[in-house]
Amino acid sequence: QSVLTQPPSVSAAPRQRITITCSGGTSNIGSNFVHWYQQVPGKAPKLLVYDDHSLSSGVSDRFFTFKSGTSASLAISGLQSEDEADYYCASWDDTLRTLVFGGGTKLTVL
Amino acid sequence: EVQLVESGGGLEQPGGSLSLFCAASGFAFDDYAMHWVRQPPGKGLEWVAGIRWSSVNIDYADSVKGRFTISRDNARKSLSLEMNSLKIEDTALYYCVKDKSYSSSGALDHWGRGTPVTVSS
Numbered sequence: 038q039s040v041l042t043q044p045p046s047v048s049a050a051p052r053q054r055i056t057i058t059c060s061g062g063t064s065n066i067g068s069n070f071v072h073w074y075q076q077v078p079g080k081a082p083k084l085l086v087y088d089d090h091s092l093s094s095g096v097s098d099r100f101f102t103f104k105s106g107t108s109a110s111l112a113i114s115g116l117q118s119e120d121e122a123d124y125y126c127a128s129w130d131d132t133l134r135t136l137v138f139g140g141g142t143k144l145t146v147l
Numbered sequence: 148e149v150q151l152v153e154s155g156g157g158l159e160q161p162g163g164s165l166s167l168f169c170a171a172s173g174f175a176f177d178d179y180a181m182h183w184v185r186q187p188p189g190k191g192l193e194w195v196a197g198i199r200w201s202s203v204n205i206d207y208a209d210s211v212k213g214r215f216t217i218s219r220d221n222a223r224k225s226l227s228l229e230m231n232s233l234k235i236e237d238t239a240l241y242y243c244v245k246d247k248s249y250s251s252s253g254a255l256d257h258w259g260r261g262t263p264v265t266v267s268s
Contacts, residue, residue: 039191072254074192081242081261082184082192087254125192129253134206136182136194136253 040065041126041139048145054114057142059126061107065137066128071109073102074125076141082125086111113144121146149173149257151243156262163233167262169226169243174257177221180246182255183228185239185264195241196228197251206251210236233266240264 042060049055059071073086084093089104099117103110113120126139155167167183183195196207196217205217216229226243240261247254 070253074255076192081258082255083258084247084254084256087247087256088252093256123191127192127194127253127255129251133209135208136197136251138192138194141191 039140040130040133040137041128043124043126043139043142045140046143046145048147049116050147051116051118053116054112055116055144057111057113057124057126057144059109059111059139061109061128061137063107064132065107065130066104066109067107068131069129071102071104072127073100073111074127076123076125078122085124116146118146120144149245151245151257151259153241153243153259153262156241156264158265158267159233160268161233161235161266163266164229164231165233165264167228167230167241167243167264169259171224171226171243171245174245176219176224178249180249180251181219181226182244182246182251183217183226184242184244184255184258185237186242186261187236187239193239197246198226199251200249204251230264233264235266238264238266 070088074082075085076082150172182197214232242261243259244255245257247256
């Protein structure tokens with residue numbers, strides 16, 4: 038069981054918009070930054086968004102994030118086939134003194 | 148260009164030991180925290196351990212605490228992970244990862260390709 042909870046999968050057609058949620062607690066998301074990673078099958082993960090809302094260099098502005106209390110979300114608009122990947126949220130946990138990841142969400146572009 | 152190249156993975160029996168190494172280049176290694184993150188076959192990411200730029204602060208996941216030791220050599224720009232008392236559940240692809248910060252922020256901006264570790268009898 039992951040400390041951060043994500044839906045296992047989401048799917049949508051090209052050009053649609055999806056949202057991936059990440060639910061945590063007061064010791065992680067509630068008091069620390071959230072980061073988002075994209076992992077294409079067979080490749081190493083890539084930092085997509087850091088410190089809640091900052092896009093990594095070269096990342097499309099079709100990606101944007103929300104955060105409120107102990108939850109965060111990653112939204113992708115104008116879905117493209119290249120967006121098919123696994124997406125992970127992560128945050129430092131002050132109680133565990135560890136970096137915690139969500140279980141990952143597999144995005145399928147229909 | 149930032150490069151992180153892992154080595155040292157392989158097949159080991161339960162209860163055995165392995166040492167992983169990561170050679171870093173293309174950035175000021177001693178300015179950044181470093182981490183090991185693993186991914187079991189077909190599963191999600193699991194943070195293993197992190198070490199700040201000065202090695203003063205070191206943290207471990209509960210699943211490896213007391214068995215794994217992370218260390219760094221800033222002069223040689225290298226990161227290591229000594230793994231003892233290996234368990235079958237340690238089987239995974241192990242990534243060497245650079246933090247965006249000198250402390251363990253969790254914003255991991257560069258990843259190696261990973262080195263596979265298999266624990267099996």
